[in-house]
Amino acid sequence: MVITADALHTQREHVTDLRARGAHWVLTVKGNQPRLRRQLAGLPWRGSEPDHRSAETAHGRREIRTIKVVTIAAGIEFPHAAQALQITRKTRPASARSGRPDFGHLP
Numbered sequence: 001m002v003i004t005a006d007a008l009h010t011q012r013e014h015v016t017d018l019r020a021r022g023a024h025w026v027l028t029v030k031g032n033q034p035r036l037r038r039q040l041a042g043l044p045w046r047g048s049e050p051d052h053r054s055a056e057t058a059h060g061r062r063e064i065r066t067i068k069v070v071t072i073a074a075g076i077e078f079p080h081a082a083q084a085l086q087i088t089r090k091t092r093p094a095s096a097r098s099g100r101p102d103f104g105h106l107p
Contacts, residue, residue, distance in 0.1 A: 036076070
């Protein structure tokens with residue numbers, strides 16, 4: 001079983017309980033865990049290539065998303081952490097690319 005949860009549930013007690021139940025998890029790290037966030041920022045993100053990239057134009061903007069995955073060998077003080085993912089989203093107005101408005105898929 002894989003559990004996903006927002007930053008509120010990024011707690012050591014929660015993952016210890018999930019591990020005891022045999023579950024895996026994907027958690028968000030935000031400002032509620034400043035020390036953990038600094039540790040994750042120190043991982044070798046710059047040296048890794050994106051594992052996935054997607055681009056989409058919708059709602060008047062162009063969005064490009066990249067995902068990088070890094071295996072955690074040591075240095076992260078969070079129980080049972082094995083991998084970290086970094087999701088980056090860049091947006092710009094759709095018209096900036098072509099110089100004209102993007103009207104979507106009109107018939």
